[in-house]
Amino acid sequence: MDSPITIFDRLGTGSTPVGAKVRLRTAHVLGGGVAGLLAARVLSDHAEQVVVVEPDRRESLLSGAVRSGAPQGSQVHLLLPGGRRQVERFFPGFVEEAVAAGAVLCEARRTVAYLDDAEQLPTPNAEFLASSRPLLESLLWRRVLALPGLSLVHGRVTSLGFAHEAVNAVHLARDGHRTEMASDFVVDATGRASRIPDWLHRGGWPRPETDRLAADVRYFSARFSRSSTWDGPLCGIARYTPGFPTDIAGAAVNAVEAGQWAVMLARYGAGGDGLTADALTARCRELPPVFAEAVRGELIGEVVPHRHPHSRWRRFDALERLPARLAVVGDAVASFNPVYGQGMSSAALHASCLSEFLRSDTDLDAAARSFFDLQGVVTEAAWRTSTAADAVRLGVAGSARTEAEQRQARAMRLVHRAAAQDVEIATAVRAVGFMTAHPATLLSPELVARAANGNGVEDR
Numbered sequence: 001m002d003s004p005i006t007i008f009d010r011l012g013t014g015s016t017p018v019g020a021k022v023r024l025r026t027a028h029v030l031g032g033g034v035a036g037l038l039a040a041r042v043l044s045d046h047a048e049q050v051v052v053v054e055p056d057r058r059e060s061l062l063s064g065a066v067r068s069g070a071p072q073g074s075q076v077h078l079l080l081p082g083g084r085r086q087v088e089r090f091f092p093g094f095v096e097e098a099v100a101a102g103a104v105l106c107e108a109r110r111t112v113a114y115l116d117d118a119e120q121l122p123t124p125n126a127e128f129l130a131s132s133r134p135l136l137e138s139l140l141w142r143r144v145l146a147l148p149g150l151s152l153v154h155g156r157v158t159s160l161g162f163a164h165e166a167v168n169a170v171h172l173a174r175d176g177h178r179t180e181m182a183s184d185f186v187v188d189a190t191g192r193a194s195r196i197p198d199w200l201h202r203g204g205w206p207r208p209e210t211d212r213l214a215a216d217v218r219y220f221s222a223r224f225s226r227s228s229t230w231d232g233p234l235c236g237i238a239r240y241t242p243g244f245p246t247d248i249a250g251a252a253v254n255a256v257e258a259g260q261w262a263v264m265l266a267r268y269g270a271g272g273d274g275l276t277a278d279a280l281t282a283r284c285r286e287l288p289p290v291f292a293e294a295v296r297g298e299l300i301g302e303v304v305p306h307r308h309p310h311s312r313w314r315r316f317d318a319l320e321r322l323p324a325r326l327a328v329v330g331d332a333v334a335s336f337n338p339v340y341g342q343g344m345s346s347a348a349l350h351a352s353c354l355s356e357f358l359r360s361d362t363d364l365d366a367a368a369r370s371f372f373d374l375q376g377v378v379t380e381a382a383w384r385t386s387t388a389a390d391a392v393r394l395g396v397a398g399s400a401r402t403e404a405e406q407r408q409a410r411a412m413r414l415v416h417r418a419a420a421q422d423v424e425i426a427t428a429v430r431a432v433g434f435m436t437a438h439p440a441t442l443l444s445p446e447l448v449a450r451a452a453n454g455n456g457v458e459d460r
């Protein structure tokens with residue numbers, strides 16, 4: 001078995017997938033959000049026909065506007081380097097196309113990050129694709145609809161059919177009618193509210209256990225007009241450690257399409273119910289300069305709130321019984337505290353897991369265990385990053401018990417401390433947050449020794 005670092009590196013590759021074989025007649029993707037679209041692209045290498053089932057209408061999917069099936073589209077979304085690499089891998093030329101459509105590639109020299117209001121060292125890997133999520137999704141839809149053998153079916157999936165220990169049908173409701181579609185492979189990408197546990201249960205299969213961490217984050221996003229003469233940072237991120245005296249969990253401003261800034265403030269539960277436009281503007285003016293700049297122009301629309309009650313990971317990887325010909329991707333598997341911006345990148349890496357699984361010679365009449373194992377590596381990496389601070393804040397962080405765990409925890413502290421003054425270490429730490437490297441890379445003996453040296457500590 002390869003180490004998680006090796007698996008993560010392999011999945012995160014930017015190289016074109018080779019060795020695709022058509023092994024399926026008809027595959028179905030349930031849900032056409034970012035996760036579903038990338039899964040559809042992968043399936044098109046392996047199935048004669050790919051059917052995406054989505055309740056939102058084609059016009060709305062292509063409109064570039066927030067749609068009812070993905071209301072989180074009104075919130076600030078940033079595509080991290082790990083996700084960008086996969087999107088570009090499966091849709092070559094996508095980033096250029098997105099930029100031509102108004103998305104902004106925030107280069108490292110125009111990105112600024114703060115931790116507890118202190119500016120972090122700039123690193124060469126801090127490069128993001130910034131746009132509204134609806135713009136990104138509409139461009140993905142255009143690419144997906146152009147794939148050979150692909151069709152979009154309007155409808156809402158209500159359950160799955162099973163036969164011979166495998167999924168064999170998709171049941172859906174469409175314009176008041178119930179329909180059944182025979183399927184050779186189903187990918188559930190219906191998002192955080194996915195009913196897949198119930199669909200499995202109804203078919204006589206166990207529901208997956210769910211890991212939960214209460215984050216209770218209130219997100220507030222708004223758009224402001226952006227000055228055409230601004231030549232400072234195009235992307236600003238501020239995060240706060242659990243002990244820092246502020247009610248803000250994080251803040252982000254990104255230059256996006258249509259000459260606008262997308263501005264976000266996130267607060268933890270208590271007292272975080274509402275935020276007027278005036279209050280959001282006032283809070284941003286108290287933050288570092290790029291935040292004040294982003295709210296200098298005219299407010300466009302209104303402040304849109306969003307509540308994220310908890311981070312959640314459905315453990316399909318731990319299920320003892322699972323039907324064959326089924327995969328689950330994106331938020332339907334795990335949804336994280338959005339402050340870390342990992343959702344779309346995780347979904348993109350899930351597509352890479354699906355590609356590796358379907359390119360292998362695995363028996364498709366057995367449960368897709370190797371797919372869920374690969375996905376477990378990606379999800380665990382994102383989960384570790386996004387829950388660490390929340391676990392400390394909630395007082396539920398596990399303490400290192402064994403000597404080896406204590407050593408690891410000490411090494412991790414050294415590395416994080418050294419990241420404040422050593423660009424190489426800061427780049428390695430950021431690579432984990434940006435989903436281009438597995439968290440275990442931070443424990444490499446070379447990096448830990450370098451961190452210990454820089455901190456004036458003996459590496460033991």
Ligand SMILES: Cc1cc2nc3c(=O)[nH]c(=O)nc-3n(C[C@H](O)[C@H](O)[C@H](O)COP(=O)(O)OP(=O)(O)OC[C@H]3O[C@@H](n4cnc5c(N)ncnc54)[C@H](O)[C@@H]3O)c2cc1C
Binds near residue numbers: 034068072330
């Ligand atoms: C406030 C907030 C901020 C975020 N910021 C970022 C960020 O900066 N960067 C980032 O990478 N991620 C971010 N995310 C996460 C990101 O939105 C998701 O993780 C990512 O888009 C993957 O979503 P998905 O495709 O799995 O699900 P969704 O986007 O929820 O899509 C699910 C799709 O399934 C369809 N559907 C639902 N039910 C059915 C059904 N029964 N039958 C058929 N179709 C159905 C829906 O209509 C929808 O199209 C943020 C999330 C939130 C909430």
